[in-house]
Amino acid sequence: MTNRLVWYGLGLLILAQICYPLTGGGARAAVTVTTVVLGFLLSVGHAALTRGVRTAGALVLVTTGGGLLVEGLGVATGWPFGDYTYSGALGPKIAGVPWVIPLAWTWMAWPAWLAAVRLVHRRAARIVVAGVGLAAWDVFLDPQMVAEGYWTWSDPSPSLPGVSSVPLGNYAGWLVVALLMMALLSTRRGTSKGPDAPMYALYLWTYFSSILAHAAFLGLPASAAWGALAMGLVALPLAASLVHVKTMPWVRA
Template sequence: MTAAVSAPPAPRPSTARRVLPLVLAAALVLTAIAYPLSSGPARDAVSWTIVVLGSLLSVVHAGAARGLRTAIGLLVLVTVTAVAFEAVGLATGFPYGSYRYSGALGPTLLGVPFLVPLAWLMMAWPSWVLAERLARPVAGPTRRRVVRIATAAGVFAGWDVVLDPQMVQAGYWTWSDPSPGLPGIATVPLTNLAGWLLAGLVLMALLDLTVARTQAGRAPRTGDAAPLIALAWMTLGGALAHAGWLGLPGSAAWGAALALPVLLAVVRRHRGGRW
C-alpha cells in the first residue's frame, strides 16, 4: 500500500519582502508631496531624497519580486547605460540635443552627476514592471517581448516629459536650443523626447534580457503595487504639482494625457489581479 504524496504549497512571500517596497513607495510619495511646498536648498534636498528613495525602491522591489541576481543586474545595467548615454549626450549632443548640467547636482562621472543614473534607476524598473503587466495578454513569446520592450520604452520616455521641465525650472540643467518643443513646453526640445525613446528602447531590451536570465523562479515572488504606486504618483502627482504649484501647465497637461490611458488599460486588463 502506498501513500499519496502531495506537492508542498508554494511558500508565501515573507512580510519584509511584501512590506518594505510599500514602505519605500509611501516614503517616496510623501517626499514628492513636499517638493512643490519647499524652496531653495530645502527643495534641492527633497529632490535628492526623492531620487534616492525611488532608486532604492526599484532595487529592493526587483530583489523581492525576482531575486537578488535580478536586483544586482538591474543596478549594474541601468548605471552603465545611463552614464554611457549621458556622457555621449553631453559630449556630442546626440541623441538628446545640446545641454549641460549645473553644479547643483554635485559630483560627476564623465561629466554625468551621480544623481542622474539614480534617476534612471528610479524610472526604469517601474516602467518595465508596468509594461510586463500590460503585455501579458499578447499571444506568443516573441510578440509579447516586443510589446513589452516598446511599451516600457514609451512609459520611460513619457515619464521624462513630466520630469524634464521641472528639472529645468529648478536650474539642474539647461538646453542650448530648446525649440521646437512639445506644445506647452518651451524649455525642452523635441530631440530630448526622441533621445529618451531611443535610450529607452536600448535599455528596456537589455533589461528584459537581464530579467529573463537572472530571475529566481518563473513568477514574481511578491506583488507589483510598490513600483506602480511610485510610477502613478510621479506622473499624475507630478502633473498636479506642475498645474497647481510650479506654474508648468503644459507639462501638467502632457503628464495627464500620457498617464490616463495607461491607467485605464491597467484597470481594464488586470482588474482583480494581484498588485
Template sequence: MRRVGALATAERFAPGVSAVALVLVQIAYPLTSGAGRDRVTVAVVLLSAGTALAHAAAARGIRYATGLLAIVSGLGLVAEIVGTATGVPFGCYEYAVDRLGPALAGVPLVVPLAWTGGLYPVWVVAGLLTRGTLARIGLMAVGAVGWDLFLDPQMVADGQWRWCDTDSGLPGLASIPYTNYLGWLAVALLMGALLTGLERTSRTVSAGLSTPDSRAGLDTVSPVFGSNAVPVAVFLWTWLGSVLAHAVFLGLPVSAGYGGVGMAVLGVPLLRHLWFCRRQPVPIG
C-alpha cells in the first residue's frame, strides 16, 4: 500500500514539477545561442510535451494520455511530413538539417511533440471557457493559431525552418505566408474533433483529482481550477511570457503583438474569471 501511495503522490506532483522545469528552461532560451540554443529548444519541447502528458495521465488516466499523444503528435507528424513534401496544408517550407536531433522524412521528431506540448493547454482552457463541443473545437483552433504567431516567427528567426514564399505574410511578418496560419487552423480543427471523440470514450480516473466537464463552462469550475491548474498556468505563461520575451529579449516586437492578440481570445476571458474568483469569499464549512 505504501508503494502505491508513493506512486500516486508522484503522479499528482509530476505535472507541476515538469511545468516548473519548463519555465526555467524557457527563461534560459534568450541567454543562449548556436548549438546551445538548439539544445535548449529540444529541452523546451520535451518538457512541454512531458508536462502535458503527465497532467493528462494524472487527470484522465494513461489511456487518455496515450490517445492524446497519438492524436496530436501523430496527426502533427503526418501534417508536417505531407507539408514539407507537398506544401499542403501550410505552404512550401523546409527544416534546417541536423539541428533538432533525429528526423523522419525531413521532419525533426521533436516537432510533433511540440504540437502536443503547445496545444494541450489551449485545449484545456478552451474546454473551461465553453459549453458546447463545436465552440470548444473552434476556440482551440483559434488559440492554436495564436500560439503559432509566436512560434513561427521565433523559429524562423533562429533558422530552424525556412519558407519558400517570403513576401506574402502578415504586415511585419512577410516571411511567413498566410497559408501557414490557414493550415494550422485546419489541422487544429481536425485535432479538436478527434480529441472530442477521445474524451467521450475515455474514463476519468479517480485519484483525488477531478476533471470538470468540458461543456460545463467556467462558472462551474473552482477558483483554482482544481486539477487543471497546471495547464492553465502553462497557458498563461506561454501567452504572457511570450509577449515579454518577443518584445524585450528576442527583438521580435511584431510577433509579440500578433501572438499576444491571438492568444488573448482565450487569455482575456480566462484572466477575467481568475479575477472574478479572486474577489469571491471562500465558503466556510
C-alpha cells in the first residue's frame, strides 16, 4: 500500500509538470507552485513512510528550514548565491523569499540523498554524491525560472556559455549549501521500511524530462546541455545501477 501511494503521488507530480510548457503567465506560475508543493509532499511522505516520522522531520528541518534560512540570507546579503531578487509571481514572501522556494530544496534533496545511498557506501562519499546530485539540478532550475521572470540577478556574470542569466557563483553556492544539508541528513540512521524505487524514478524523471523540456519546449538549449552534463554525474550512474550495468566500476548495483 505504501509503495502504491508513493507511485500515485509521483504520477500526479508528472501530470502537473507536463502542464508547465502548455501554460503561460499566471497559469504557469500556479502550475509551478503546485508542482513544488506536490514534490515536497512526495519526498516528505516517502521519508515518513519508509524511514519514520523522525527522519521526515529531520528532512524538513534541514532542507525546508535550512532552505528558507539560506535563501533569506541570500536575498538580504547576496551570499552565497549572488545579488538576486524574487518577483511576486510565486506568491507571498517570508523574509523576501516566496514561501514555496524552501519546499523545492526538500523536494529534490531526498531523492538525491537516496540516489547517493544506492551508489556509494561510505558516509563521506554519500555526502559528496548527494550534494552534487542536488546542486546539479539547479543547472536546469535557475535558467528556467529566470526565463519566466520569477527571480533575477543584478550582475549574472561570469556565467556558463549560453546561459548568461545565471552567475557561476550561484552554482558554487548551491553546491556548498547542498553539501552542508547532506552532511546533516547523513546523521540520521533510519532503516528503510519500504522501497526507494519511486524516489529513483523521481530523480531520473527530473533529469530526462528537464533535458527534453529545455531543449524542445522552453527554448533553452544551452541549459539543456549543461544540465545534462551536471546532473548526469549522478543520474546516469543511478540509471546504470538500476539496470545492473557493470561497465562503471564506481557504481554500486
